[in-house]
Structure formats: structure tokens, C-alpha cells
Amino acid sequence: MTTVDGRPDSATIPADVSPGAARLPGRSLLRIGPVSLQVRRRAVLVAVVLTVLLLLAVVLSLSLGTPYVAPADVLRALSGAGTPYDLVVFDLRLPRIVLAAVAGAAFGVAGTLIQSVARNPLASPDVIGITQGAGLAATVALTSGAAAVLVAPTALVGGLLAAVLLFALGARHGLAAQRFVLAGVAVAFAFRALTEVVMLTADPIDGLRAQIWLIGTLAGKGWTEAAWIAGTLLVLLPVLAWAGWALNSTALDDDTARGVGLRPVARRIGLAGTGVLVAAMVTAQVGAVDFVALVAPQVARRLVRAERPPLVCAALLGALLLVLADLAGRRLFAPTQLPAGVLTAAIGGPYLIFLLLRGRRRSS
Amino acid sequence: MRRLVAALAAAVALGVGLTACGESDPVAGSTTGETREITHAMGTTKVPAEPKRVVVLDTDKIDTALSLGVTPVGAATAGEAKSWPTYFGADKLASIKEVGVLTEPDLEAINALKPDLILGSKFRQEKFYDELAAIAPTVFTDKVGITWKENFLLDGKALGQEQQAKDLLAAYEKRAKDFGTTLGDAAARKVSIVRFLPGNIRVYGPDSFSGIVIGDTGLGRPERQLLANKEDKRFDLVSPERINEVDGDVIFVTAYGDKAAAEQTKMTAGTLWKGLGAVKAGKAYPVADEVWMTGIGVGAANKILDDLAKYLPAA
Amino acid sequence: MLSTRDLVAGYDERTVLDGLDLDLPTDAFTVIVGPNACGKSTLLRTMARLLTPRRGTVLLDGSAIRDLPTREVARRLGVLPQSPLVPEGVTVADLVGRGRQPYQRWWRQWSPEDGAAVDRAMTLADVAGLADRPVDSLSGGQRQRVWIAMTLAQDTDALLLDEPTTFLDLAHQVEVLDLLHRLRVERGRTVVAVLHDLNQAARYADHLVAMRAGAVVAAGPPREILTADLVRDVFGLACVVVPCPVTGAPLVVPAHTGGATARPVTPSTQPADDGTIPLAGSYPSKGL
Numbered sequence: 001m002t003t004v005d006g007r008p009d010s011a012t013i014p015a016d017v018s019p020g021a022a023r024l025p026g027r028s029l030l031r032i033g034p035v036s037l038q039v040r041r042r043a044v045l046v047a048v049v050l051t052v053l054l055l056l057a058v059v060l061s062l063s064l065g066t067p068y069v070a071p072a073d074v075l076r077a078l079s080g081a082g083t084p085y086d087l088v089v090f091d092l093r094l095p096r097i098v099l100a101a102v103a104g105a106a107f108g109v110a111g112t113l114i115q116s117v118a119r120n121p122l123a124s125p126d127v128i129g130i131t132q133g134a135g136l137a138a139t140v141a142l143t144s145g146a147a148a149v150l151v152a153p154t155a156l157v158g159g160l161l162a163a164v165l166l167f168a169l170g171a172r173h174g175l176a177a178q179r180f181v182l183a184g185v186a187v188a189f190a191f192r193a194l195t196e197v198v199m200l201t202a203d204p205i206d207g208l209r210a211q212i213w214l215i216g217t218l219a220g221k222g223w224t225e226a227a228w229i230a231g232t233l234l235v236l237l238p239v240l241a242w243a244g245w246a247l248n249s250t251a252l253d254d255d256t257a258r259g260v261g262l263r264p265v266a267r268r269i270g271l272a273g274t275g276v277l278v279a280a281m282v283t284a285q286v287g288a289v290d291f292v293a294l295v296a297p298q299v300a301r302r303l304v305r306a307e308r309p310p311l312v313c314a315a316l317l318g319a320l321l322l323v324l325a326d327l328a329g330r331r332l333f334a335p336t337q338l339p340a341g342v343l344t345a346a347i348g349g350p351y352l353i354f355l356l357l358r359g360r361r362r363s364s
Numbered sequence: 365m366r367r368l369v370a371a372l373a374a375a376v377a378l379g380v381g382l383t384a385c386g387e388s389d390p391v392a393g394s395t396t397g398e399t400r401e402i403t404h405a406m407g408t409t410k411v412p413a414e415p416k417r418v419v420v421l422d423t424d425k426i427d428t429a430l431s432l433g434v435t436p437v438g439a440a441t442a443g444e445a446k447s448w449p450t451y452f453g454a455d456k457l458a459s460i461k462e463v464g465v466l467t468e469p470d471l472e473a474i475n476a477l478k479p480d481l482i483l484g485s486k487f488r489q490e491k492f493y494d495e496l497a498a499i500a501p502t503v504f505t506d507k508v509g510i511t512w513k514e515n516f517l518l519d520g521k522a523l524g525q526e527q528q529a530k531d532l533l534a535a536y537e538k539r540a541k542d543f544g545t546t547l548g549d550a551a552a553r554k555v556s557i558v559r560f561l562p563g564n565i566r567v568y569g570p571d572s573f574s575g576i577v578i579g580d581t582g583l584g585r586p587e588r589q590l591l592a593n594k595e596d597k598r599f600d601l602v603s604p605e606r607i608n609e610v611d612g613d614v615i616f617v618t619a620y621g622d623k624a625a626a627e628q629t630k631m632t633a634g635t636l637w638k639g640l641g642a643v644k645a646g647k648a649y650p651v652a653d654e655v656w657m658t659g660i661g662v663g664a665a666n667k668i669l670d671d672l673a674k675y676l677p678a679a
Numbered sequence: 680m681l682s683t684r685d686l687v688a689g690y691d692e693r694t695v696l697d698g699l700d701l702d703l704p705t706d707a708f709t710v711i712v713g714p715n716a717c718g719k720s721t722l723l724r725t726m727a728r729l730l731t732p733r734r735g736t737v738l739l740d741g742s743a744i745r746d747l748p749t750r751e752v753a754r755r756l757g758v759l760p761q762s763p764l765v766p767e768g769v770t771v772a773d774l775v776g777r778g779r780q781p782y783q784r785w786w787r788q789w790s791p792e793d794g795a796a797v798d799r800a801m802t803l804a805d806v807a808g809l810a811d812r813p814v815d816s817l818s819g820g821q822r823q824r825v826w827i828a829m830t831l832a833q834d835t836d837a838l839l840l841d842e843p844t845t846f847l848d849l850a851h852q853v854e855v856l857d858l859l860h861r862l863r864v865e866r867g868r869t870v871v872a873v874l875h876d877l878n879q880a881a882r883y884a885d886h887l888v889a890m891r892a893g894a895v896v897a898a899g900p901p902r903e904i905l906t907a908d909l910v911r912d913v914f915g916l917a918c919v920v921v922p923c924p925v926t927g928a929p930l931v932v933p934a935h936t937g938g939a940t941a942r943p944v945t946p947s948t949q950p951a952d953d954g955t956i957p958l959a960g961s962y963p964s965k966g967l
Contacts, residue, residue: 036789067388258728259759261749307766335463
């Protein structure tokens, strides 16, 4: 040990401590040139497993249906060899499967960011009103006979409007977790009520279309929607790289965070802002597919055994969930097509009950 | 939690494992032959001169096809009121395959039917057009309801029955006009159209399908149902407390689906309903929703004329 | 060195500090004491830039703290707020690692220096053996040492702690205070803490700041300033001040017994005119 008053500065290391001996438990350092990232070893393992499962699910989804296309033929078609199945594989199945993967990943990302800021495993875009904002706008567009191409942009505006309202209500209190959730619930209720009003005065078949939108579906959607979502994620990539790191500190309370030189309010606004942006975009494109944003981050968190949802694993799990939900929706009751949102709700509902029961057990 | 993911993984692996050993189902090659060009809501499309395997994606197009003697190989259903128009006789529908709900058609089921023509509507299925067009030549009408006569002629043209469609439409219009003249001063008779939907009640205006048919006969409408101050003259909501607004010399009542039918039964048993002039005079008639509301074709229009002839005696 | 100039601070409508000037000595263990709501926590929080003052400045080594980037402040000034929220499921090493935040960026998340600093901090705070344990599974005393380790990992010259011994039992209180004392003596850190217990303050502090109603009543070495008059002034409590039998530091003993049975008064323990009791006989352990 160093002697009295011999305070070591950070460059000199006490003799009994080997250089860099303290590794954070369960983590490795990933060095790429000047960049060094902390990586949870378990997160890497989970990410690899989820990627393999996602690829298998995609092949499975490309295979099943009318006609059935054997995986070998799917791969042949994908390689561009020119098979009689090109129409089915490329035009009917691939676009919406890719969309499902991209949208699921985006929901996972949005959910992770929103839950971390809200410090609440039950928070998701539909709890804080983003979905309802987009839903109201989409319902208005769908029931007023607006062109189909206008539905998504209108819904995006609606979702962002809800986000602005959310921040206006929550930011005065530094977007503190509880305030953020409360503001969101208020926004959600207001927009939902307005949607009901619009729905009531609509033609039944328009109303049905709006209802399907509100549940969320990938039918009749594909490359365009996937490109919008993927583009958004790509543009936000630097922000997301920062977010992956910044999420680490959302578990600290504001005073502690300030003590270690963070700006917790700015950080929360940045993270929540990114989250709602992604949520608004993906909801605008595929509708209110709920529960993916809720479930994926928490399941991923448990798999990685981390104290907060891991961004990449949540995205991969979201993609896997939505690909499977879409496949089930297409095939379970064919020719009746169930919107993907119905299936995700079927998984998410019981999960929500599980979370609530667990929460009760822990708090008692 | 781990168990859930393990189960997910097992399901995916099992699915892939099972499918990996299978053989692909065969698919048919595309048909070639004589074609015609049709200009429609989504552009210009080459369709076979005589389409043999037609898939229709809206109830009005079932009416159109059956009116022109073409039985579709597949048709979409209309959500809550799932059944197809039965007024052509159930045997006509027996061979038609269901291809999903009209707002969410099952593209793979449509593809499996190997159609050579798909009829749909831009209003309903715009987002599916690209995929549908990849499956078979697809012709879309623009709007629903108001333009039903134009839609009928366009679909007739696509089906290769342009002249027959024109003839049928002309015959219907002549019949409507002739019927009107048998009534003497037809315009003096105010015909009210009321529809029950789950949770709300509507009156139908001059731009609705049944409103257009009534208009073709020259019959009059109650002031309230002319919807003079509204831009959308298809329908308007009526609150149950103000049901007296639906009165007319004669009232035709329909209900969309079972839930609405129950609401109709409840309302028509009440004192408010029984206080209506037409009800007191015994001139309120329940009629088929599929004819007056969802049929939207020459077949349904003729059925409405049948109803009118039945309930409105000549002067 | 930390100083305040004409500091005005408070919460919402309430002004707690009104024009406070204070200089805290470097390389000393300063303890701030005072009755509840006297503004001692407000002062500490304002100096730690957790609370923005309405007027006036906090000076860190002569420059206004609000003009310094918060990361730089965090490299010079460590802060342990009152009862920080324990994040669920975070391990000790992980939490201590958060103390390295001011040296990290998202593209430079860990360096050998970070590892060394975390090691040193855990060894110093005696939590190295707990490195892989989740913080929420630890006892109160262990947790507090982990939090202190986190602020130590920041490698700052000065440490500010807001009531670091609250909610701890006596043994753990002593444990934490001993650690702070060692930091000051062995590592030459400047330590500033708000404490509730006057006797502990007197025992450990090099420099005592007594506050009442948002103002500093007295400041200086405890042996010089801690008198019965001061305690009466600051706390409104009649007491006697005697030297501690162990350290010789002033020991404050309430003068009236309340419901408790008074010790039979013997001539040798009769309070002297100056309020001190001659160092003789045994002392009641109650209240220590």
C-alpha cells in the first residue's frame, strides 16, 4: 500500500494492484482501433443464438404457405438461380418477412429506450401515447378516404405530435421516470378517446380498416415500409451507439448521476427522444403492433442477466418475435389473415400477467 | 423466461427441421393468349380476352360477376357480415373459394387459385395492388358505392362482357323509371332508409347505393335524408333518442350483422319507434342488408326494385 | 479548495441559504453540523452542483463551479448524495466502475487506468471481496462503503458526502467514519461531510462548521469552537461538554435528564462554571 499522504494519481498504480486488474464482472473489452467498448460476454452469446434463430425463422416463414416451398428451394430462389417459386418467395413472402424483422427490431430498440427512461418494465410506446397519437392520425386518414400512401406519413405526424405533448407535460420535471409515465398515460387516454369518436362516425368497413391498423398488420406492406424504418435506424445509428452506453447510467438516481459528471435530464431527453422517434416511425409504417416493444427488452434483459435491457439483444429478439407472429398470423387460420398485432398480443398478454404476478410476489 | 425462449427456439428448429425434408408444392406457369388493354384506377393493364379464373375482392364485384354470368373462382368476404350475397342462390356460391377478408386478402390463397384476372377496388385494397398485379392482371375500380354504375361497366369490360354490362344497366334503369311512372306522383312518396349498425343508427342519403336506386325510380325522400347541408351525401348518424327523425311515408330498415340486428329488434319494439307515422300506418319494412347496402350491383339494384314493387302499390 | 460567495439557494418558494460566505480548508476533514432544516444539506448539495444556486457562486480552486464542464468537476469533486437509489441487479464492481464515468466516452468505455482506479477504490473501501455481489443484496454498511468506493474511483481531490452514516447502526457508522478519516490522513483527500451526530463530528472532524437557519454560526477546529454555549445557540439544547475519555475530543452530553434517571451527582462530576466536567469517573454510555 502507498504511504500516508502518498495519494496515487491515476497514472501510477499501487504495487499490489496489477495494471487493469479490475475487469467488470462478466464483461470483455472490445477494441477497434481507438474505440474500446465494454461488452457483456453473455450478451454476445445471446446475440449469436438469437441471430441464428432469426435466420431460421426467416427461412421457415419463407417456406410455409400455399404453395409450400422447401427450404432448399427457398435458398435457391434467394440465390437468384431463378426458380418457379420466385413470385411466391420474392414478391409475396420476402418483403413482409424483411419488414417484420426490421419493424420488430425497431420495436425492440424503442421499447428498450422508453423502458429505461421510464425505469418501468411495463412502459412501451402504447403506454406513453405514441401509438395512440399515430393511431388517431391513421384513423382519421383511413376514415376520411385519404390516399393509402398518405396514411403512414399522417400517422408519423400523429405519433410525433403525441411525443411533443408528452415532452411538454413531462419535461418540466426533468422527465423524471414517474412523471414521464404519468404524462404518457394521460396523452394515451386523450388520443384513444378521440380515436373512438372518429371511429363512431365512420363507415363500418373504413372502421374495420382502422381497427386492423390499430391492431397492426404487415399485410400489403413490404420494401417501402422496411426501407423507411431501416433508414430511420441507420440515420440514428450514431445516436443508438451512444444510447447503448448511456443506458448504463439510467439506473443511477439524478444526484448520483450528476455526481459522476453526467447530465441526467439531458440524457433522458436524448434517450426518450430517440425512443419515441423510432416508435413513431415504426408505428406509422406497420400500425400499432403492441407488446413487441414491451416484451422484447425485458426477455432480452433476463436472458443476458443484466440490470437493464440490452439494446442489440432486444432488437434481435423483437425481430424474431415479429417474424414468428407474422408467420402465425398468415398461416394459423388461412385464408383468414390475422394481423400480426393479434398474435403479438396473444404472447404479450400472458407475459404482462406474468410480470404483474412476479412484481406482486417480489413486493410482498 | 429461459423456458419460454427455449420453447421458441425448439419451435423454430422443429419447424425448419420438418420443412427441410419436404418437397415443394408445384406451381403453374403463366398462361398466354389474346389480351385486351383496360384503363382503370391504377393505370393500364393487359387482361385476357376471355378471363376464365376470376378472383373478386369486394361484394359488389360478386354481384357484378354473377349478374354477367361469370362465377368467380375466389372471392373475399366482407368482415362481420361474412356471407356473400345470397340473392343469386346458394348454388352459385358453392364453387367460390374464400380468399380472406376484403380488407386483408390472403395473397397466397389468391395465388394458389391461379387466377387470370383479379377485380378489386383502389379504395379497399390499394396497398395490395403491387402484389396482386404480380400474381395476375389486376383491375381496380376507384371508389365504392357512389360510382357503382361506372364500376359495373368497368368490371364488365374487364370480364370481356362490355356490351352485356351496358345492356343490363340500361334494362335496370328502364325498369326503375317504368316502375316510378306506375306510382303516379312518385316524388310525393317519401321513402326513408334506416340502417342499424353495431352501436349506431344511420339514415342513407341520395349518394348511397340504395339512395341512387330510389332516385332512379323518381321516388321522393324525406327532407332529413336529402342531407342537403352535408358534403358527404351517403349517410348520416341518427341518435336513438331522436329516432323520430327517420320518419317517412314508408320506411325500409336493414341491419348489418347479428349484433346490429339485435339492436334493431330492441329499438323497433320501443315506444319511440312505434310512434313513427310510417310504423303506425304499418309501412315500415325490414329488408335485406345484403341487397340494400352491401350488394352494390345491378343484381342488388333489381332486388331493391323487387322490394319496392312489393311494398309500394301502383297508383 | 471549496468556497462559497454570497450564496443564495433554496427549494421552490423557500430560501434556505441567504448570502452565505464560506471557505473550506484543503486537505482536511470538514464536518457540517446543525439542527434539522438548518440548510446543511442544501449547502452541501449546492457546493456539489446538485442544486443550482439562485445567486452567488461556488468556487472550486478559485473558479466558479457552474462555468466548469460537469465532467471536469466530476474529476475533481466526488459526491455521495444522501441515500442514493440502489440500482437493481448491479454488481459491486459495476457500480464502483460507474465512478469512472467522467473519464469515459461511449467510444472509450474502459481503459487500464479505469481498472486500476476501480481496484484501488475497492481495496480502500474494503469491498474488493464483494466485487461480484449485487449491491442490492448487501447490508447497509457494506452498501455505503460501495457508494464511497464509487466516489473514490472518481479519483478526485475532494469528496462531499451528505449524511453518509444515516440509517447505519453504530458499528457501521464508525466503520464509515474511520474510512473517511483514513482517506483524509493516508490519501490526503479533502473530505466534507454533513453529519447528524455532534459527538462523531467532534471526534472525526479537523474542521467543524456549525449552521443554524441557513447561516454559519461558528467554524473551526472542534476543540476550539465546540462549547456548551455553541450547542445551546445552534441546537437550543442545554448540555455539558466534556473531553472524550478515548480521544480527548469534546463530548456533548445533554444537561437535563428528561425521563431518565439522573446519575447520582458526586462532587467530582459537578459541572464546572465553564460547563465542562473534569475528566474523572465514568461516563454514562447512553446517547453516545
